[in-house]
Amino acid sequence: MEDNWTVQRVPAADGAEIVLHSIGAGPGIILVHGGGVTIEVYRRTARRLADRFTVHLYNRRGRADAAARAEPYDGEQDIDDLAALLAHTGARNVIGHSGGGFIALRAAARRLPIGRLALYDGAVQVDGLVWLDWLPGARAAADAGEIARALAITGAGVHPESAASRLPLFLRVAICRLFLRTSIGRTMGELLPTTLDESTLIHRHGGPAERWSGVEAEVLLACGAGGPPYFQETNEALAAVMPHARTLVVPRVGHDALNRAPKHLIDALADFFTAPVVSKPAGA
Numbered sequence: 001m002e003d004n005w006t007v008q009r010v011p012a013a014d015g016a017e018i019v020l021h022s023i024g025a026g027p028g029i030i031l032v033h034g035g036g037v038t039i040e041v042y043r044r045t046a047r048r049l050a051d052r053f054t055v056h057l058y059n060r061r062g063r064a065d066a067a068a069r070a071e072p073y074d075g076e077q078d079i080d081d082l083a084a085l086l087a088h089t090g091a092r093n094v095i096g097h098s099g100g101g102f103i104a105l106r107a108a109a110r111r112l113p114i115g116r117l118a119l120y121d122g123a124v125q126v127d128g129l130v131w132l133d134w135l136p137g138a139r140a141a142a143d144a145g146e147i148a149r150a151l152a153i154t155g156a157g158v159h160p161e162s163a164a165s166r167l168p169l170f171l172r173v174a175i176c177r178l179f180l181r182t183s184i185g186r187t188m189g190e191l192l193p194t195t196l197d198e199s200t201l202i203h204r205h206g207g208p209a210e211r212w213s214g215v216e217a218e219v220l221l222a223c224g225a226g227g228p229p230y231f232q233e234t235n236e237a238l239a240a241v242m243p244h245a246r247t248l249v250v251p252r253v254g255h256d257a258l259n260r261a262p263k264h265l266i267d268a269l270a271d272f273f274t275a276p277v278v279s280k281p282a283g284a
Contacts, residue, residue, distance in 0.1 A: 003047060010088045013080040016067035020085065021057045024050030028091025029273065031057050032082060034098030034123075035195040036188045037259075038064040042097075045261040052270055056089055060100070062194055073197040078103040083112050092116065093273050097258045099123045099198045102205075108215045115277075118220040118269055120258045121231045123199075125206030126238060129230045132157070132203045139196050147189045148176040154195065159255065161228055209237040219245035220272045222265075224253040231255075 003023070010018040021039060023046050031042055039057040046055040061077050062069035070077050082103065086092070092115035096104030101122025108114045125132070134157030141150035152172035156165035164172060179185035188195075219242055221235035232249060239245045250257060250265050257265050 008088075010084055012067070012077075012084050014070075014077070018058055018067075018081050018084060019065045020088070022054055022089075023047065024052070024054045026053045027093060027273065028054045028056060028089045029093040029095060030082065030085055030089065030091050031055060032078075032094060032096040032100035032104045033057070033060065034100050034121075034258075035198045036191050037184070038187060040064075041184070041259040045258055045266070048261045048263075048266045049270065053093070053273065054089075054091075056085065056091060058085065060103075063191060069194070073194075073201060075103060075106065075198075075201050079107050079110065079112075082107050086113055094118070095120070095258070095269065096122055098255070099195070099202065102198075102202050105212065105215065106205075108217045108219070109212060111216070114217045116218045116220075116273055117215075118222060118272055119235075120222045120265075121224065121227055121255050122221065122234070123202050124212075124234055124238065125202050126209045126212075126234045128206065129233050129237070130202075130206075131160075131230075132199065135196065135199055135203065139200075142192055142196060147192060148173050148180060150192055150196075151176040151179070151189060154192070154199075159228055161226075209241045212238055213241040213243075215242050215245070217244065218272075218277075220248060220269075221245055222248040222250055222268070224255060224257045225249050225251045226254040227257075228255060 006022045008020045010020050012018050033039055033042055038059050042057055046057055049055050059066040061067055092113055094104050094114050095118045097120050101119040102124055104117055105122060105124060108117050134153050138150045138153040159165055180189045221239055223231035223235055235247045239247045253262055
């Protein structure tokens with residue numbers, strides 16, 4: 001279909017504006033993006049869903065065209081902004097990726113009107129399954145202005161399955177210095193303090209899977225077969241306690257699959273959002 005985006009400015013609870021980028025026709029889906037990036041990396045996914053859905057993208061606070069983020073960061077503004085967009089659009093479908101999945105799951109646990117929630121590699125700390133012992137070292141490097149070193153430590157911590165994570169630190173730092181010369185690298189470098197703040201918040205909200213048992217939405221807990229192994233373990237633990245959740249391991253993809261938008265992932269998301277209703281939507 002034609003690549004026609006509409007842009008609206010939606011009032012937030014604190015009086016700021018949320019810039020909403022939308023494309024497509026059909027039932028609404030709001031995508032909550034992950035840490036370290038902006039909505040630009042999700043436009044391909046939105047386009048590939050746009051023949052069946054109206055897909056809404058927005059930059060979370062402190063990124064690109066979004067308003068400034070409140071400090072200290074506690075994630076409450078993220079939840080309030082998602083609530084404002086659900087009310088404005090009438091959408092009841094949400095996709096959350098990585099750190100955005102954590103925000104979306106917290107919103108669903110608070111009974112925001114989310115009928116169906118698809119998490120891809122949702123960054124949720126359950127039963128200590130995710131090791132975050134790399135955080136202090138990454139934070140110290142970032143505070144010292146050593147962004148390449150901080151990215152190298154973060155990358156290995158988040159992606160222990162990657163071959164690069166097993167390289168000596170000095171080599172990983174050299175690779176990150178080159179990466180920072182690219183467009184996406186510059187964005188990730190600039191947003192690294194925000195990413196570390198989110199990782200710290202996720203760690204602080206860690207605990208048993210049962211804390212999420214009150215989520216009443218239909219939930220798809222998806223992860224990539226080639227991504228960090230802890231996402232599959234986390235999803236299985238969450239699915240065991242959520243009343244309307246199921247897991248999906250997507251073959252031949254990793255953590256960035258929601259950006260790359262392979263057909264088999266897009267089709268799985270479309271099937272989830274169009275399947276017959278099993279449970280009563282939250283807030284109904």
